Amino acid sequence: MIQKIPAIATVILCAFVALSAQAAPSEPILPSARTVKSAPRPPMPKTPGPPAGRSSDTKDYSPIPQWLGQTRAPLPSKSAAFSIETAAEGFNRAFSFHFLPDRRMIVAERTGHIKLVGLDGKVSEIEGPFVPSRESHPGVPGVFEVLPDRAFATNRMVYLTYVATPDDVEETAVRALSGVAVVASATLSADDKRLENIRVLMSAEGILARVAQAPDGTLLVTSSAFSLISLNAVDWPQSQQLDSNMGKVLRINTDGTVPRNNPFVDRKDVHPEIYALGFRDIQGLAIHPRTGKLWTSEHGPRGGDEINIVEKGKNYGFPVIGYGREYDKTPINNDKTFQEGMEQPVYFWTPDIAPGGIAFYTGRRFPEWRGNLFVAALANHSLVRLVLKGERVVAEERLLTELNTRVRDVNEGPDGALYVLIDGTLAQFDPKANGQILRLVPKK
Numbered sequence: 001m002i003q004k005i006p007a008i009a010t011v012i013l014c015a016f017v018a019l020s021a022q023a024a025p026s027e028p029i030l031p032s033a034r035t036v037k038s039a040p041r042p043p044m045p046k047t048p049g050p051p052a053g054r055s056s057d058t059k060d061y062s063p064i065p066q067w068l069g070q071t072r073a074p075l076p077s078k079s080a081a082f083s084i085e086t087a088a089e090g091f092n093r094a095f096s097f098h099f100l101p102d103r104r105m106i107v108a109e110r111t112g113h114i115k116l117v118g119l120d121g122k123v124s125e126i127e128g129p130f131v132p133s134r135e136s137h138p139g140v141p142g143v144f145e146v147l148p149d150r151a152f153a154t155n156r157m158v159y160l161t162y163v164a165t166p167d168d169v170e171e172t173a174v175r176a177l178s179g180v181a182v183v184a185s186a187t188l189s190a191d192d193k194r195l196e197n198i199r200v201l202m203s204a205e206g207i208l209a210r211v212a213q214a215p216d217g218t219l220l221v222t223s224s225a226f227s228l229i230s231l232n233a234v235d236w237p238q239s240q241q242l243d244s245n246m247g248k249v250l251r252i253n254t255d256g257t258v259p260r261n262n263p264f265v266d267r268k269d270v271h272p273e274i275y276a277l278g279f280r281d282i283q284g285l286a287i288h289p290r291t292g293k294l295w296t297s298e299h300g301p302r303g304g305d306e307i308n309i310v311e312k313g314k315n316y317g318f319p320v321i322g323y324g325r326e327y328d329k330t331p332i333n334n335d336k337t338f339q340e341g342m343e344q345p346v347y348f349w350t351p352d353i354a355p356g357g358i359a360f361y362t363g364r365r366f367p368e369w370r371g372n373l374f375v376a377a378l379a380n381h382s383l384v385r386l387v388l389k390g391e392r393v394v395a396e397e398r399l400l401t402e403l404n405t406r407v408r409d410v411n412e413g414p415d416g417a418l419y420v421l422i423d424g425t426l427a428q429f430d431p432k433a434n435g436q437i438l439r440l441v442p443k444k
Contacts, residue, residue: 030162030184030198061303063323063337063350069393071323071348076387076395080368081443084400087419088117091435095144096210096357096409097421101153103414105437107421108160112142116192117437127194144181145210149254150217156187158195159219159254161209181209183221185254201256202273205238205245212285214251215292218259220275220310221250222282222296225318233301233319233332239278240320242270247318249282249294249310251275263313278316278342279308284358284376284409295346297358297375300324301332303350307358307375308343309391317342323350347386347393354379357409363416365442374418376407383407383420400438408435417441 065071093110097117100106105117114126142162149157164182181204186195206223214220225236225247239247242264250273251262258265258272265272284297294310304324308316321336323345338344349355356376361369375384381404387395400407406423413419418440425433 030160030164030182061325061329061350063304063335065348066338066344067392070344070346071350073347073386073393073396076385076397078368079397080366082366082418082440083443085439085441086121087437087439088121088123089434089436090123091115091421091424091437092433093142093423094408094421094435095142096146097411097419097437098147099411099414100148105419106146106148106158107437108143108146110142110144112162114143114146114195124192126188126192144208147211147213150213156190157254158186158188159201159211159213160184160186160195161204161211161221163207163209180204181206181223183209183211183219183252183256185256199256201254202250202252203245204250206247208281208283210282210285212287212294214287214294217254219252219254220285220294221252222279222285223248223250224279224281224283232326232330233280233322236280236319239280239318240315242267242274242277245271245273247277247279248274249276249279249296275312276310276314276316278318278320280318280322283354283356286358286360286373289360289362295358295360295373297355298345299354300348300350300352302327302329303352305349305352305355306345307347307355307373307386307393308345311343315342316345323348324352346391352379353377353382353384355384356407357411357421359410359412359418361412361418363412363418365416366418369418374410376410376420378406378408378423381405381407381426383410413439 091107091109094107095110097105097107103119107115113128116124145161147159149155161181161183164180183201183204184198185201186198189196204221204223206225208224209221211219211221223245225239238244251259252273253259262272262275264270264274279298281299282296283299286295288295296308296310298306298308300322301324304322319332321339321342322332323337325331354377356378358373358375361372361374371388373386373388377384382398383400385397385399386393406425407420408423409421411419420438422436423433424435
């Protein structure tokens with residue numbers, strides 16, 4: 001059995017040894033997760049792709065949905081004409097962005113850097129780097145999220161998620177499987193140049209984490225299981241285990257303590273921060289502006305990408321049920337897509353679109369888009385618009401396909417425009433990448 005993660009009070013805030021020797025003492029390198037216990041990981045496969053002679057194609061795989069419209073919804077009857085403007089550019093593997101109360105943007109890069117975008121579009125950098133960059137440690141993902149607290153205007157607090165690696169792990173291939181997602185809080189200095197008072201709140205245990213602040217002020221944190229071609233879902237039972245934080249949505253207070261009304265808080269041998277379970281690889285999350293519920297986008301394996309509405313104490317199935325197959329085309333659990341007591345996705349895609357960030361649109365500049373959910377798509381190179389009726393998808397439209405680039409994140413701006421983060425690449429880790437934040441405004 002997986003041991004309980006040590007209490008927050010026992011987590012030692014230590015920097016990575018390799019970077020500590022190089023960085024100036026004032027540089028706010030984030031604490032490592034060396035003392036945080038994580039779930040055992042399966043061994044790295046010897047080959048990076050599907051086994052020889054086996055296809056990873058899913059053209060002949062069409063799982064039957066549970067209801068009409070759970071996948072492949074029709075085109076909407078109404079669309080909107082828009083123009084594309086460049087709000088900011090020059091990002092290197094940016095993963096997410098958020099608006100500050102004064103309408104500036106804060107951007108997290110997987111290279112381990114955090115950027116500020118001024119009202120004039122000028123990009124500046126907060127002193128760092130904050131974690132080892134991919135240039136020096138290619139196997140380690142960097143910063144995923146820098147989320148401003150709802151009271152940022154007065155407390156200047158942000159919440160970060162990043163992956164730290166035990167400093168005694170040297171091989172790149174091993175580091176990728178050893179990384180532990182960490183949630184921390186910090187304050188942005190008055191001159192906007194550095195992070196101060198960095199404090200680890202929790203280990204999310206997986207290899208990717210994002211965070212949203214619920215209407216009650218608590219933090220909802222995602223934790224993804226490691227995904228790689230040639231790794232099988234059966235090797236990742238942690239998503240179903242209540243003594244592991246991997247493959248979960250977690251809920252904590254802003255000081256790292258556990259809310260007393262969490263669903264499993266009084267059960268022995270269970271991590272009390274667990275809010276919901278049964279996830280594979282959540283990449284985007286958004287709070288519904290009317291209901292306050294958490295919506296997520298999730299990568300399936302080969303096919304089976306999902307949109308879920310996450311509710312307290314519920315089980316979302318992975319790897320017991322799902323609408324995708326292994327990367328080598330092998331059925332997962334005999335292609336089982338339904339089990340009593342496990343939740344269905346609101347919507348799923350097969351083939352993949354590789355969903356990234358998601359956002360609801362509530363503005364007035366695009367009346368046709370009000371109440372719609374927008375989904376960034378990496379593999380599909382588009383911005384997906386989902387038209388909703390209640391909690392069901394009734395139409396789907398794909399935008400920005402002419403740009404032919406990976407779309408990573410999306411947010412509604414304070415000005416009612418829609419802002420979209422693009423990689424500027426066709427594939428991951430392109431050294432010539434010029435990431436941009438685009439602004440979509442009504443066409444005149």
